[in-house]
Amino acid sequence: MNGLLGVGMLAVGAVFSIFELLDATFAMPAGWVADRYNRARVYVFSGAISLLGLLFLLFSPNSLVLLLVLLFLFILIYSLGINIGYTSRYSLTLDLVPEEKRGAVFGLFHTLTFLFPIGAGLMLGILLDLGFRAIFMLCVLLKLIDLLLRLRIHDPQREAVTQVPLVQVEHSTTGSQPEATPRGLISRVKSLFRSFRSDMGESWSVFIHKRDLLALVMIGTLGSLSYGVSAVYFIIYFHEILHFAPLQIGLLFSLHAAGIALAGILGGMLSDRLGCRTVLTTSSLVSGVLTFVFVYVQRFDVMIAVFFLLALEGGLYAPNYQVLLGELTPEGHQGRVFSFMDVCTTGATAVGPLLGGWLWIALGPTWVFITDGILTILCAILLLCFIKR
Incomplete structure (x- = not known):
């Protein structure tokens, strides 16, 4: 039984790794687009791409083969839209928000990210009785509202669209109207690729x-x-190793989400007062120690306290890291630097579940969380050694 469970853990890790690798595929182009073009319009474009992906699922056929094809297209299109939108929003926020308030704003973003899913989960439970098509219809409606709100955003650096049309236009000697040609399209694509390679090389020199x-x-x-x-393995550890009841597991994850949401806004405000490096280093050290404590907890009442504290420390990480990255990145390179970071972190997140599955099989379930704690404390040590501000 334990052997089958271990193989299952490895399979779960593989599925999550595939999704993370798909996200990483679009990260670098998304950062390049955000730095090169009008970010506000790119943000609108990303919302339209995500809407297109949802429409694929809304009007999916009954055929299993076609459904799988559309599901694959949805993953690709939606992932592309999310990456472009996320990078553009990050770069715009750095310009639109004063430096002394960035921590609070990024913390607010992080808080809302974990608050809205609570209501969304309740709505999902209600709409499941009506079928998946009703769920997709609601998603499309919400995405349309999101798209309308994005139209109100302006790029302070590039109000005018600076991009060149994708298709190269040639003028005939007779003075006729410009005509798009396949050769012109190929030439323009090659030019864009050369620009992409040159711009990414310039950003690499920044590193x-x-x-x-x-x-x-x-x-x-x-x-x-x-x-x-x-x-990936917390819920399985609670159920298979500690034998907590489903209701207890649900309560743990609800409190965990609440802790992250609470820490997001509070952590952002703390970073504006104490500095991102201080908050980030302290939270990493405490989180690593709490992860070691987590391994020895068996009682449910104690686990509630430890898991909630882990959520608080984890909620401090994202907003402070994003603000610190923005402070260290030269102006004009935010999108590309953020996308390079996204490729590295997404790749690590993709490898992580596979490593966790192997640790579960080879060394035992507790080593999954011990490794987590070791890596987290290592992050704190590197922050103390290399980040001086």
Whole structure:
């Protein structure tokens, strides 16, 4: 039974890894687009792409083969839209929000990310009785509202659209109207690819000359690896190893989400007062120690306290890391640097579940969380050694 459970853990890790790798595929192009073009319009474009992905599922046929094809297209299209939108929003926030308030704003983003799913979960339970099509219809409606709100955002750096049309236009000697040609399209695609390669090379030189920025990306990669190692396996550990009841597990994860939401806004405000490095280092150290404590907890009442404290410490991480990354990144490179960080962290999150599954099989379930704690404390040590502000 334990052998089958271990193989199942490895399979679960593989599924999550595939989804993370798909996200990483679009991260670099998304960052390049955010730095090169009008970010407000790119943000609207990303919302339209995500809406298109939802429409694929809403009007999916009954055929299983076609449904699988559309599901694959949905994953690709929706992932592309999410990556472009997330990178553009991050870059715009750095410009629109004063530096002394960035922590609070990123903390608010993080808080809302965990608050809205609570209501969404209740709505999902109600709509499940009506079928999945009703759920997708609601998603499309919400995405349309989101798209209308995005139209109100303006890019302070590039109000005018600077991009060149995708299709190269040629003028004939007779003075006729411009005509798009396949050769012109190929030429334009090659030009865009050369620009992409040149711009990404320029951003790479930023990492070479700013060692603290490169160190911060490495810290983010280790942090994502620690998260990926254990995050998938908490619910299975509670059910299969500690034998908690389903209601108890649900309560644990509800409190966990509430803790992250609470820490997001409070942590952002703390970073504006104490500095991102201080809050980030302290939270990493405490989180690593609490993870070691987690391994020895068997009682449900004690687990509630430990799991909630872990959520509080975890909620401090994301907003402070994003603000610190923005402070260290030169202006004009935010999108590309953020996308490079996203590729590294997403890749680590993809590898993490596989490593966690192997640890579960080879060394035992507790080593999944011990490894998480070791990596988290290592992040704190690197912050103390390499980040001086």
